Amino acid sequence: MLQDRCKKTTGERSMKGQNPDGSRRAGELAINGRLMAKISKIVRSSLARGTLEKSADHPDANLLAAFAEDRLVNRERAAVVNHLAQCTNCREYLALASSGAGTESSAVAGPATYQRVRRFSPVWRWASGTAVALCVLAVVWQVRVQLPPAAQSQKSSPVVPSAKSGSPAASAMSKNELETAKDQALSVAKPKPAKPSSKPIKKELRPAEEQASSQVNLPMAMKSESSRVAPAVPSPDLQSAQAFSAERSRVPMPANQPFRVLRGQLALRSPAEPNALWSINAAPGTASNTRGMVQRSTDGGQTWETVHVSDNVDFRTAAADGLDVWAGGTDGALFHSLDGGLHWGQIEVADANTQLRGTIVSIDTRKSPQIAITTNLGETWISMDGGWHWRRE
Amino acid sequence: MSMINSRPVATRTQAQEWPLYFADLYDKSKAQEFGLSFDDFAAILEQVSRAYLAPDTSQAEVRELHASLRLEDLALARACAQGSEAAWDRFLNRYRQKLYDAAAAIAKEESTARELADSLYAELFGTRQAEDGQRVSKLISYTGRGSLEGWLRTVLAQNYVNEYRRQRRLVSFEEQTQTEEQSRKKVDTEVPADSRLEQATDAALLELSAEERMILASYYLDERTLAAIGRMLGVHESTISRRIGKITARLRKRIIRGLRQLGMSARAAEEAMENDVRDLAVDLRGRLV
Numbered sequence: 116m117l118q119d120r121c122k123k124t125t126g127e128r129s130m131k132g133q134n135p136d137g138s139r140r141a142g143e144l145a146i147n148g149r150l151m152a153k154i155s156k157i158v159r160s161s162l163a164r165g166t167l168e169k170s171a172d173h174p175d176a177n178l179l180a181a182f183a184e185d186r187l188v189n190r191e192r193a194a195v196v197n198h199l200a201q202c203t204n205c206r207e208y209l210a211l212a213s214s215g216a217g218t219e220s221s222a223v224a225g226p227a228t229y230q231r232v233r234r235f236s237p238v239w240r241w242a243s244g245t246a247v248a249l250c251v252l253a254v255v256w257q258v259r260v261q262l263p264p265a266a267q268s269q270k271s272s273p274v275v276p277s278a279k280s281g282s283p284a285a286s287a288m289s290k291n292e293l294e295t296a297k298d299q300a301l302s303v304a305k306p307k308p309a310k311p312s313s314k315p316i317k318k319e320l321r322p323a324e325e326q327a328s329s330q331v332n333l334p335m336a337m338k339s340e341s342s343r344v345a346p347a348v349p350s351p352d353l354q355s356a357q358a359f360s361a362e363r364s365r366v367p368m369p370a371n372q373p374f375r376v377l378r379g380q381l382a383l384r385s386p387a388e389p390n391a392l393w394s395i396n397a398a399p400g401t402a403s404n405t406r407g408m409v410q411r412s413t414d415g416g417q418t419w420e421t422v423h424v425s426d427n428v429d430f431r432t433a434a435a436d437g438l439d440v441w442a443g444g445t446d447g448a449l450f451h452s453l454d455g456g457l458h459w460g461q462i463e464v465a466d467a468n469t470q471l472r473g474t475i476v477s478i479d480t481r482k483s484p485q486i487a488i489t490t491n492l493g494e495t496w497i498s499m500d501g502g503w504h505w506r507r508e
Numbered sequence: 509m510s511m512i513n514s515r516p517v518a519t520r521t522q523a524q525e526w527p528l529y530f531a532d533l534y535d536k537s538k539a540q541e542f543g544l545s546f547d548d549f550a551a552i553l554e555q556v557s558r559a560y561l562a563p564d565t566s567q568a569e570v571r572e573l574h575a576s577l578r579l580e581d582l583a584l585a586r587a588c589a590q591g592s593e594a595a596w597d598r599f600l601n602r603y604r605q606k607l608y609d610a611a612a613a614i615a616k617e618e619s620t621a622r623e624l625a626d627s628l629y630a631e632l633f634g635t636r637q638a639e640d641g642q643r644v645s646k647l648i649s650y651t652g653r654g655s656l657e658g659w660l661r662t663v664l665a666q667n668y669v670n671e672y673r674r675q676r677r678l679v680s681f682e683e684q685t686q687t688e689e690q691s692r693k694k695v696d697t698e699v700p701a702d703s704r705l706e707q708a709t710d711a712a713l714l715e716l717s718a719e720e721r722m723i724l725a726s727y728y729l730d731e732r733t734l735a736a737i738g739r740m741l742g743v744h745e746s747t748i749s750r751r752i753g754k755i756t757a758r759l760r761k762r763i764i765r766g767l768r769q770l771g772m773s774a775r776a777a778e779e780a781m782e783n784d785v786r787d788l789a790v791d792l793r794g795r796l797v
Contacts, residue, residue, distance in 0.1 A: 160706070176662040180654030183662075185742055186576065187653075191560075193718065200721035204669065206730055206740075211614045211665035212658070213739040467528045 174198060179209055388413045388455055393433040393440055409433050409442045411456060424450050424459050434478040439501075443475025443488060451502055464488065464496050464505045471496055471505075526550040529571060537579035542587030542595040552586055553577075556651045582652030588632070589645040603660060610661045614668050624668055628660070705780050708766030712759050720755050727752055 174182070174195050181187050182195045199206050392412040396402050398419035401410070407430035410419040424430065430444035438455040447470065450459045464471035473490035480486055484501035495508040530550045534540070539549045556577065557570050587595035607628065611621035634643030650659050713721060719741075726737045727748075734745035734752075741748070760781065767777035 175649070176659050176666060177649075177651045177653045180658035180662045182654075183740070183742070184654045184658055196722055197718040200718045200725060203725075203730065206722070206726055207669050208662060208665045209740050210726070210730070210732055210736050211668060212610075212662040214613050214736065 172198070173202065173205055176208075179205065179212065183209060183213055389437045391435065391455065392416055393435045393442075393456075394419070395430050395433055405429075407431050407444060409456075422456050425461070429474075431474055431476050432478050434480045436480045436483045439480065439483065441478045441480060441486065443478050445474045447471040447473060447475065447490075449475060449478075449488065462502055466504075466506050469507065471507075527567075527571070529574070533574060533577075533579055537583035539583035539587065542583060542592045542598070544583055544587045544590070544592070548586075548590075549583065552582065556582075556653075559651060560653070577652035578655055579652065581656035582650065585647040585650040585652075585656055589634075589647040603657065606657055607660055607664070610657075611664055614661075614664055624664060624671075628664055628667060704767055704770045704772060705763070708763045708770060709759075711766050712762035715762060716755065716759070720751070723748065723751060724755060724759075
């Protein structure tokens with residue numbers, strides 16, 4: 116019975132050229148007719164000859180399904196494509212299987228080498244290009260807004276006149292005035308290092324955190340007069356959870372047992388600040404909160420803003436080394452940001468046999484890239500390579 | 509997660525020495541929920557890597573392959589194959605409707621689709637028996653390279669095509685004779701092509717990448733729509749349309765270049781192509797009527 120019905124339905128399809136949507140195909144032929152007609156006949160016969168030479172070694176359903184979901188390595192994909200170019204049967208399997216496809220493909224990502232980069236359609240290419248251009252404009256605009264008026268006026272009318280200008284104003288300026296003007300211009304251009312606040316930071320420290328916080332958080336935050344430039348602020352549309360992984364991938368991964376980013380997260384949308392102070396519940400009125408929140412200050416501790424890292428973690432400590440920011444809390448949760456808190460990724464602290472389970476109460480980054488973590492259970496975990504590998508002391 | 513430290517290590521000491529990361533994969537797969545032991549699961553991983561990698565493959569590559577597998581799907585499928593009731597409950601809850609939907613999309617006809625899906629279910633439960641009398645489920649051949657849903661769709665497609673092909677061999681002698689006569693007439697009306705044109709075309713096609721040849725074959729030989737080819741390759745149909753345009757234009761140039769290299773003048777090469785086009789135009793109209 117099934118065979119009869121198969122014959123009937125596929126027979127009808129074969130009359131229309133194995134195409135369930137014959138009218139659509141006819142429309143495509145009419146549109147592309149001129150180009151197709153130029154080579155169609157000879158190409159068809161030549162392709163048919165090639166098809167006859169098909170190999171008998173067909174990819175199984177596993178490989179075809181993985182091919183449709185872009186989960187093959189390049190070598191395997193090349194072999195499957197080469198076979199599909201020759202084998203009518205397998206092309207038909209793939210086409211029929213694709214016709215019933217939902218949204219399953221690539222729902223769970225494998226390692227990078229097992230995923231080909233999807234080729235973007237032109238619509239996406241244009242959209243992404245426009246988005247990048249908008250980002251650049253937004254950054255330029257934001258930098259201009261953040262510069263003090265004096266700097267902007269100096270920028271628009273150069274303070275340091277060119278020696279070749281020969282203008283009366285330039286010639287009238289003495290050498291000392293010239294040096295002073297240069298210094299002023301440079302001081303505006305350089306990022307200001309954070310100054311320690313004269314006001315005491317209002318913060319109720321938990322007993323276990325007290326020592327770590329005094330040793331780690333503030334010195335780490337303030338020691339970094341890094342020359343690194345804050346990264347461009349992506350537009351909200353472009354901020355994605357994958358950004359952390361992309362950023363992290365710049366750090367070379369050592370062989371053997373890579374660290375695992377459990378998930379990437381979004382955080383604040385203000386620009387990254389290499390000299391920011393980082394702490395937990397340091398803002399006035401938040402010290403008694405039941406849940407520890409990661410906060411940062413860009414004005415030396417006078418004001419604090421809460422940075423959203425995770426809703427499920429009670430944070431107990433944070434530490435920073437320039438734009439590298441770490442935050443730890445309950446249930447072994449350790450978060451890392453490589454861009455001053457713009458994006459966060461959760462890192463699993465584990466060695467081959469065990470996993471950190473306690474509450475992280477201190478993070479020491481003073482010997483960066485060596486990172487040391489202590490827990491409320493007295494455990495110490497150390498990574499010698501910026502968080503890629505961990506060992507329990 | 510709390511089981512990480514106890515279970516896999518204890519099991520590992522009982523039998524074979526497995527790589528340490530297998531314990532992590534075992535946890536991710538949730539195989540224990542279906543009663544699949546760590547050793548069983550590790551043996552499955554070994555079997556999968558043996559199926560796809562050469563014996564001298566580096567440990568890093570093996571590990572990467574294992575990490576790329578759809579572990580939950582793999583554990584579920586193999587537990588079903590072992591007869592776990594919990595696994596079958598999960599499988600039916602998750603895939604029963606999807607299987608019927610996929611069959612409907614493939615067969616385009618409700619009763620055929622239902623029959624197709626039912627016959628696959630029978631295979632999944634196990635219609636053939638091993639030497640020891642145990643039923644062998646088709647799920648034993650799932651290796652986790654793609655999703656279980658994608659694998660089921662592909663198996664459905666294979667069953668559908670194979671059933672149709674088996675039936676086609678049983679077409680009556682009269683029908684077959686009529687078809688052969690029609691095709692013979694068609695061949696008789698075709699103008700024999702210049703052998704140099706065939707030679708140049710073969711050479712030009714060989715210069716294309718495999719993917720380009722696959723697109724051309726899908727479009728010209730299988731006569732699939734742009735959308736269908738796009739779905740096969742995971743790209744939009746407009747991309748396929750543009751690619752076909754570029755490929756055919758490039759192919760034409762290469763064929764003419766090849767013809768000139770075979771001693772044909774530029775004008776004769778163009779004429780050879782034009783003659784072929786005129787023949788094709790007639791052929792094409794005949795196909796579209």
